[in-house]
Amino acid sequence: MTIDRILPTEEAGDLLALTTEIADQELAPIAADHEARRAFPREAIRLLGRAGLLGLPYPEEYGGGGQPYEVYLQVLEILASRWLVAAEAVSVHTLACYPVASVGSEQQRKLLPDMLGGELLxxxxxxxxxxxxxxxxxxxxxxxxxxxxxxxxxxxxxxxxxxxxxxxxxxxxxxxxxxxxxxxxxxxxxxxxxxxxxxxxxxxxxxxxxxxxxxxxxxxxxxxxxxxxxGFGIAMRALDSGRLGIASCAVGLAQAALDYAVDYAREREQFGTRLVDFQGVGFMLADMATQVTAARALTLAAARLRDHGRPYSTEAAKAKLFATDTAMRVTTDAVQVLGGYGYVADHPVERYMREAKVLQIVEGTNQIQRVVISRSLARG
CATH class of the missing domain: 2.40.110.10 (Butyryl-CoA Dehydrogenase, subunit A, domain 2)
Known part of the structure; x- marks a missing residue:
């Protein structure tokens, strides 16, 4: 499904096109094999680094891409829609670069070009x-x-x-x-x-x-x-940004599940009628599509606050909470749309469903996100 994106620059559009090309040609074709072998795609991640995708939100003077967070997150979303492992690796690596990039010494920052270029994971x-x-x-x-x-x-x-x-x-x-x-x-x-x-x-x-x-x-x-x-303050500031990364991974994963379910429902017939034309299935797909769009909008709204130097910690918690819960619902519903076929590994939706669960846990469980949000409401 084509996503109608509003991007801040023409360069951002070119970057997303490059990301899509790499994800389609280099990531999607190897995903199933690497998952079956439990093999980490180190060379593929190195390729993403050499393409400039591992240091996007960091300054160009350190070897980063100098991109707004809203652009970086949409890169993550595209990667996750092809293979969550690759997107998660980029998100975790970006998190791991934060301490040195934000408060590191001059000597430590000499490592950043290799970190942001993907030579050091x-x-x-x-x-x-x-x-x-x-x-x-x-x-x-x-x-x-x-x-x-x-x-x-x-x-x-x-x-x-x-x-x-x-x-x-x-x-x-x-x-x-x-x-x-x-x-x-x-x-x-x-x-x-x-x-x-x-x-x-x-x-x-x-x-x-x-x-x-x-x-x-x-x-x-x-x-x-x-x-x-x-150190604790460094960790918490890094996690605010990391939660947005996980939210975008969740949006990409949910989008992949939605796209697969829609394509299946258009092609599959029961009782002489396409599945998508049954109201029960069509309404389920409509809810899935609405939830994915809402999760994307919430995530990018928080990113724009970050880009403008505004407080965004609570909004990051909201985005992580809603987007990952959405991914869990949408991937589960995608399995349901496929019926028995959704439960077998011949179709990727069963993997999407298993992957969605961890996104509700990492970078602070969704219960912790609710604590963050409720405390902000209590403070007024």
Whole structure:
């Protein structure tokens, strides 16, 4: 289905056309094979970097694309509509570049051209096995020892755990609570950083996630990002942007499910009538289309606030909540439109449905998004 987009510049239109070409030619054809083999598409992600798609919202002086967030998010949407794994990889990597790009030292920022160009892939190590949504209670500790920090602890649910070249590690350098947390930038090959066995996940099979054990890992002191005790604030600001990325991934996934269901309903006949012409199916498709359009509009509205330097944290939470809930509903309904065929792997909608579930969980569960939104209402 063609999406009627209003873009800020002609360059943005060219960028989305390039994204569509790459997604159609390089991503969609390999998705099923990589999912079946549980193989992370590192070369495909490197290709996206060389095409300039991994650093879009960051300044050109650091090797980024200098694009507004509303444009970057529509790139993510197109990628997700072809293969969610690729879009999620871009979103996570963009999140992982945020600490250095926003508050990194001059020396640290020398790494940005390789980060934003995709030669170095990043991971974001915040969650822990026992912490869940309570990130301020993290227990991974980094103790200063001469010219290094010694890191001990365990992180959980880490995307790119086995494929990343660098990790953002949020660890406790001080007392309890958010004020005791700092951010460290570590090379993935640092001794004492040990990714564990991949989790057996419901979806996103080509993007394995794992716990990472830190056992006396020595991270040079000059890899402290920002000041000691500022890590929690860095993490939360990054997550505001990351939630918009996940919202756009959800919109793209839902659009793919809608398009597939509509095409199927136009071609499939029952009792001599096309499925799409049965009111029960047609109304279901109409609701799906309306929800996808609404999710896209809500997500881009939040992005435009960000682009104009306006507060957007609550709007990002709304977008992430609504778009990912929409993806879950729309992919489930797409399976229903296909009936028995929707339940088998011959058609991609069963994969879309499995993938949609994780989007309601990552970058803060949708229950956490409701907490953020309700607290903003309570403050007035």
């Amino acid at each position: 990043g991971a974001y190590c915040l969650s822990e096995p026992q912490g869940g949504s309570d990130a301020a209670a993290l227990t991974t500790r980094a103790v200063r020892d001469g010219d290094a920090y010694v890191v001990d602890g365990t992180k959980a649910w880490i995307t790119h755990a086995h494929d990343a070249d660098f990790f953002n590690i949020f660890a406790r350098t001080g007392g309890p609570g958010p004020g005791g947390i700092s951010c460290l930038l570590a090379d993935a090959n640092t001794p004492g950083i040990v990714p564990q066995a991949p989790e057996r996940t419901m979806g996103l099979h080509a993007s394995p996630i794992s716990q990472i054990a830190f056992d006396g890992a020595r991270v040079p002191a000059d890899r402290l990002v920002g000041d000691e005790g500022t």
